[in-house]
Amino acid sequence: MTIIGIGKNYVNTPEEMPSPKWAPIIFTKPETTLLKNNAPFEMPAVSNEVAYEVELAYRISKTGKNINEADVMDYVDAVAVCIDFTAKDVLKKSRENKGPWALAKGFDGATPISEFVSIDQFEGDINFALNLNGERVQTGNSSLMVYNLPQIVSYVSQFMTLNPGDIILSGTPAYGVGLVKAGDKLLATLEGKNVLDFEVK
DSSP states (O other): OOEEEEESOBOSSGGGOOSSOOOOEEEEEOGGGEEOTTOOBOOOTTOSOEEEOEEEEEEEOSOBSSOOGGGGGGSEEEEEEEEOOEEHHHHHHHHHTTOOSHHHHOSTTOEEBOOOEEGGGOOSSOEEEEEETTEEEEEEEGGGBSSOHHHHHHHHHTTSOBOTTOEEEOOOOSSOOEEOOTTOEEEEEETTEEEEEEEBO
8 A cells, every 4th residue: 555645735825826837746655654543643763843734635446547637536435634744854854965755754653544534425625624732723625735636646647556545645734834742632624523633642
Protein backbone atom coordinates (compact mmCIF):
# COMPACT_ATOMS: atom_id res chain seq x y z
CA MET A 1 0.00 0.00 0.00
CA THR A 2 1.30 3.42 -0.99
CA ILE A 3 0.49 6.75 0.64
CA ILE A 4 0.79 9.59 -1.87
CA GLY A 5 0.82 13.21 -0.75
CA ILE A 6 0.72 16.53 -2.54
CA GLY A 7 2.37 19.64 -1.17
CA LYS A 8 1.30 23.29 -1.27
CA ASN A 9 -2.05 22.40 -2.82
CA TYR A 10 -4.37 24.96 -1.20
CA VAL A 11 -5.10 28.67 -1.57
CA ASN A 12 -6.92 30.91 0.90
CA THR A 13 -9.52 32.17 -1.57
CA PRO A 14 -10.60 31.31 -5.14
CA GLU A 15 -9.05 34.61 -6.27
CA GLU A 16 -5.60 33.28 -5.30
CA MET A 17 -5.86 30.29 -7.63
CA PRO A 18 -2.73 30.35 -9.83
CA SER A 19 -2.99 30.46 -13.61
CA PRO A 20 -1.20 28.74 -15.13
CA LYS A 21 -0.70 26.20 -12.35
CA TRP A 22 2.74 25.01 -11.36
CA ALA A 23 3.59 21.31 -11.49
CA PRO A 24 2.20 19.50 -8.42
CA ILE A 25 4.61 18.57 -5.64
CA ILE A 26 4.25 14.83 -5.06
CA PHE A 27 5.77 12.78 -2.23
CA THR A 28 5.17 9.33 -0.76
CA LYS A 29 4.97 8.07 2.82
CA PRO A 30 5.44 4.50 4.07
CA GLU A 31 2.58 2.47 5.51
CA THR A 32 4.28 2.59 8.92
CA THR A 33 3.28 6.26 9.20
CA LEU A 34 -0.40 5.30 9.59
CA LEU A 35 -1.81 5.76 13.09
CA LYS A 36 -5.34 4.41 13.46
CA ASN A 37 -8.13 4.11 16.04
CA ASN A 38 -7.33 7.45 17.70
CA ALA A 39 -4.11 6.01 19.09
CA PRO A 40 -1.86 8.60 20.77
CA PHE A 41 0.88 10.18 18.69
CA GLU A 42 4.35 9.86 20.19
CA MET A 43 6.74 12.69 19.43
CA PRO A 44 9.64 11.23 17.42
CA ALA A 45 13.12 11.29 18.93
CA VAL A 46 14.47 12.56 15.59
CA SER A 47 12.69 15.92 15.77
CA ASN A 48 11.98 18.81 18.10
CA GLU A 49 9.68 20.65 15.67
CA VAL A 50 6.72 18.55 14.55
CA ALA A 51 3.98 20.43 12.72
CA TYR A 52 0.37 19.38 12.12
CA GLU A 53 -1.30 19.59 8.70
CA VAL A 54 -4.94 18.46 8.52
CA GLU A 55 -5.89 16.91 5.17
CA LEU A 56 -8.54 14.97 3.29
CA ALA A 57 -7.40 11.44 2.49
CA TYR A 58 -8.95 9.54 -0.40
CA ARG A 59 -8.84 5.74 -0.82
CA ILE A 60 -8.18 4.06 -4.14
CA SER A 61 -10.62 1.19 -4.80
CA LYS A 62 -9.22 -0.57 -7.87
CA THR A 63 -6.06 -0.87 -9.91
CA GLY A 64 -5.48 1.90 -12.41
CA LYS A 65 -2.79 3.25 -14.73
CA ASN A 66 -2.99 6.33 -16.99
CA ILE A 67 -6.44 7.15 -15.61
CA ASN A 68 -8.44 9.83 -17.40
CA GLU A 69 -9.62 12.68 -15.18
CA ALA A 70 -13.23 11.97 -16.16
CA ASP A 71 -12.91 8.40 -14.86
CA VAL A 72 -11.08 9.08 -11.57
CA MET A 73 -14.14 8.79 -9.33
CA ASP A 74 -14.59 5.21 -10.56
CA TYR A 75 -11.28 4.51 -8.79
CA VAL A 76 -12.02 6.24 -5.45
CA ASP A 77 -14.46 4.77 -2.94
CA ALA A 78 -13.93 6.59 0.38
CA VAL A 79 -12.60 9.65 2.16
CA ALA A 80 -11.12 10.23 5.62
CA VAL A 81 -9.44 13.04 7.55
CA CYS A 82 -5.81 12.69 8.53
CA ILE A 83 -2.91 14.67 9.96
CA ASP A 84 0.19 14.84 7.79
CA PHE A 85 2.78 15.46 10.50
CA THR A 86 6.01 17.06 9.30
CA ALA A 87 9.31 17.20 11.16
CA LYS A 88 10.15 20.80 10.27
CA ASP A 89 13.72 20.71 11.55
CA VAL A 90 14.45 17.53 9.59
CA LEU A 91 12.86 19.07 6.49
CA LYS A 92 14.95 22.21 6.83
CA LYS A 93 18.22 20.23 6.94
CA SER A 94 17.15 18.21 3.93
CA ARG A 95 16.25 21.31 1.93
CA GLU A 96 19.64 22.85 2.65
CA ASN A 97 21.14 20.06 0.56
CA LYS A 98 18.24 20.05 -1.95
CA GLY A 99 17.16 16.73 -0.50
CA PRO A 100 13.74 15.01 -0.52
CA TRP A 101 10.90 15.28 1.98
CA ALA A 102 10.91 11.54 2.74
CA LEU A 103 12.35 11.45 6.27
CA ALA A 104 10.59 14.63 7.42
CA LYS A 105 7.18 13.14 6.58
CA GLY A 106 7.93 9.43 6.77
CA PHE A 107 8.69 8.75 10.42
CA ASP A 108 6.58 6.15 12.27
CA GLY A 109 3.12 7.39 13.23
CA ALA A 110 3.32 10.52 11.09
CA THR A 111 -0.15 10.00 9.56
CA PRO A 112 -2.93 9.71 12.16
CA ILE A 113 -6.09 8.91 10.19
CA SER A 114 -9.81 8.54 10.84
CA GLU A 115 -12.06 5.76 9.63
CA PHE A 116 -12.92 6.01 5.93
CA VAL A 117 -16.42 7.08 4.90
CA SER A 118 -18.04 6.15 1.59
CA ILE A 119 -17.49 8.91 -0.97
CA ASP A 120 -21.12 8.46 -2.01
CA GLN A 121 -22.19 10.23 1.18
CA PHE A 122 -20.83 13.53 -0.09
CA GLU A 123 -22.17 15.84 -2.76
CA GLY A 124 -19.87 18.51 -4.06
CA ASP A 125 -17.08 20.09 -2.03
CA ILE A 126 -16.10 18.73 1.39
CA ASN A 127 -15.52 20.72 4.59
CA PHE A 128 -12.95 19.66 7.17
CA ALA A 129 -11.23 21.29 10.13
CA LEU A 130 -8.79 20.82 13.00
CA ASN A 131 -8.94 21.90 16.64
CA LEU A 132 -5.86 22.03 18.85
CA ASN A 133 -6.59 21.96 22.59
CA GLY A 134 -10.16 23.07 21.91
CA GLU A 135 -9.24 25.97 19.60
CA ARG A 136 -9.93 25.95 15.86
CA VAL A 137 -6.58 26.21 14.05
CA GLN A 138 -7.34 25.02 10.51
CA THR A 139 -10.44 25.13 8.34
CA GLY A 140 -10.53 23.65 4.84
CA ASN A 141 -12.82 23.09 1.89
CA SER A 142 -11.89 20.94 -1.08
CA SER A 143 -12.93 23.72 -3.49
CA LEU A 144 -9.72 25.55 -2.54
CA MET A 145 -7.39 22.85 -3.87
CA VAL A 146 -5.04 24.06 -6.58
CA TYR A 147 -5.17 20.58 -8.09
CA ASN A 148 -8.47 18.77 -7.49
CA LEU A 149 -8.76 15.04 -6.86
CA PRO A 150 -9.30 14.00 -10.51
CA GLN A 151 -6.26 16.01 -11.57
CA ILE A 152 -4.08 14.56 -8.79
CA VAL A 153 -5.04 10.94 -9.39
CA SER A 154 -4.77 11.23 -13.16
CA TYR A 155 -1.34 12.88 -12.89
CA VAL A 156 0.08 10.38 -10.41
CA SER A 157 -1.24 7.40 -12.40
CA GLN A 158 0.90 8.47 -15.35
CA PHE A 159 3.97 7.59 -13.28
CA MET A 160 2.85 4.72 -11.06
CA THR A 161 0.13 2.10 -11.01
CA LEU A 162 -2.43 2.78 -8.29
CA ASN A 163 -3.77 -0.20 -6.37
CA PRO A 164 -6.71 -0.87 -4.03
CA GLY A 165 -5.99 0.55 -0.58
CA ASP A 166 -3.58 3.23 -1.77
CA ILE A 167 -4.24 6.58 -0.10
CA ILE A 168 -4.10 10.05 -1.66
CA LEU A 169 -3.40 12.90 0.77
CA SER A 170 -4.75 15.99 -0.98
CA GLY A 171 -2.96 18.80 0.87
CA THR A 172 -3.54 21.04 3.87
CA PRO A 173 -5.30 24.44 4.04
CA ALA A 174 -3.09 27.39 3.18
CA TYR A 175 -3.10 28.79 6.72
CA GLY A 176 -3.03 27.58 10.33
CA VAL A 177 -0.19 25.06 10.35
CA GLY A 178 1.60 24.97 13.70
CA LEU A 179 3.73 22.87 16.03
CA VAL A 180 2.58 20.26 18.55
CA LYS A 181 4.01 19.27 21.92
CA ALA A 182 3.44 16.53 24.44
CA GLY A 183 0.06 16.90 26.13
CA ASP A 184 -1.68 18.52 23.15
CA LYS A 185 -5.06 17.19 22.04
CA LEU A 186 -6.08 17.23 18.39
CA LEU A 187 -9.64 16.90 17.11
CA ALA A 188 -10.42 16.77 13.37
CA THR A 189 -13.85 17.05 11.81
CA LEU A 190 -15.41 16.01 8.51
CA GLU A 191 -18.50 18.02 7.53
CA GLY A 192 -18.78 19.09 11.16
CA LYS A 193 -18.62 15.56 12.56
CA ASN A 194 -15.82 14.61 14.96
CA VAL A 195 -13.89 11.81 13.24
CA LEU A 196 -10.33 11.96 14.61
CA ASP A 197 -9.50 12.63 18.26
CA PHE A 198 -6.11 11.86 19.81
CA GLU A 199 -3.42 13.07 22.20
CA VAL A 200 0.24 13.88 21.68
CA LYS A 201 2.67 12.12 23.99
